[in-house]
Amino acid sequence: MAVEAADATNEASGAAVPLKTPLHARHVALGARMVPFAGYDMPVQYPTGILTEHNWTREKAGLFDVSHMGQCFLVGPDHETTAKALEALIPADIVNLAPGRQRYSQLLNEEGGILDDLMVTRSIDPDEDGALYVVVNAACKDADYAHIEARLPANVKLVKAEHRGLIALQGPGAEAALAKIAPEAAEMGFMSSRTMKVAGIKANVSRSGYTGEDGYEISAAANKIGEIWDTLLLDADVKPIGLGARDSLRLEAGLCLYGHDIDATTSPIEAGLNWSIQKRRREEGGFPGAARIQRELAEGTSRIRVGLKPEGRAPAREGTEIATPEGEVIGTVTSGGFGPTLNGPCAMGYVARAHAAPGTQLHLIVRGKPLPAVVTPMPFVPSHYKR
């Protein structure tokens, strides 16, 4: 037996000596299987396995270590100055982002291709006005920081928050579990952010995540994040979840994984991320690749990201060719696997626009054989975000 299609988590391992998050020793003590990921030694699963972890997150609350991700602050004299500096690099409206709110966006190259995707948060604290908190992907962070720093005006600085850890608590039980040690968390709306004490420790808490479930991301000092992790795990409804289930959860939720579903060759419009570009930015432009993106918004794109549900049980993995029933190749799978909640395979990939309508019958070429599949709206599993 030999592993044929390496899992996504084994890529971009980079550094010869893997880095460790502040929670590394805890993962090892919990019996996690550790794998190299984006230069870090990360838990891909704990002893119960990916299926159990996935289902636990959908039913109770899963706790994820995402401290490998890049946390930084952009700091300028006032909100408008900092927001405009960032708006020159991303297509989201940040100037009109209210205090305590966050937005998903993409760092774009001059061709409108995606260099990384990221979350931008404006602090709720008036004393911190002029600072934006930005979270980027682990594998991209060094390149992102260099790209951003090279393009900031003199009065806006990028400050890396390398002394911080980041954990995510996700699932229908997340609110109750976090409210026990941070009562304010229960009052928060989706995509909002606050600073509060969590188990007595100062933390930035946002109501967001990467699973399709309600939940939170909690950022705190690297030497304190372990106390929050330990306290949350005392709750019988909270279990640690590895990168394996993180991937199957986000796939079912229809969320893009950078380097797979989106990259420097895909635009946000091809990726179906139009919702993340607010009206003012669409009209005014002023971000890299604006001409292409405005044209694509008006005229459509030649290819677009779609969800695909294979008939039967065989998963179609990344790289699988997508063809018409007549055999014409019209695209490629960018993420694919088995959806435990869906109890069947699911995938996403780019297809020529003529074949993108939901219900379109296509073939996925798995090990040389055409596997019937149908274009399916995403998410594959209904999302349960807090509204």
Added chain:
Amino acid sequence: MAETRYSKDHEYIRIEGDVGTVGISDYAQSQLGDVVFVELPAVGKALDKGGEAAVVESVKAASEVYAPVSGEVVEVNAELEGAPGTVNEDPAGKGWFLKLRIKDAAELDALMSEAEYQDYVKSL
């Protein structure tokens, strides 16, 4: 009594007369994680030693299962289609993949005994 021999790729073959039952070892299933799909060959297919015999997929990855010896497929475990997790629960028993009629019993000599395989796994 049936003897079980192992390949370095973690397939086992349990030998009963000239028929061998092929599956993956407990170590292999633990490395794979939760099995969600198994693709089995057609009955009657001739397999070459070291050639692809089946495909096993976990949540995260697809892996090939190789024929530990050459032979003709005489039966496949159709139960795995509806219950692929049996490979994790009982790899040496109900989680078998296929039975083949052994072409050349001499090929079995190149495989490891139970004790040799356990030592091999410990060395990994």
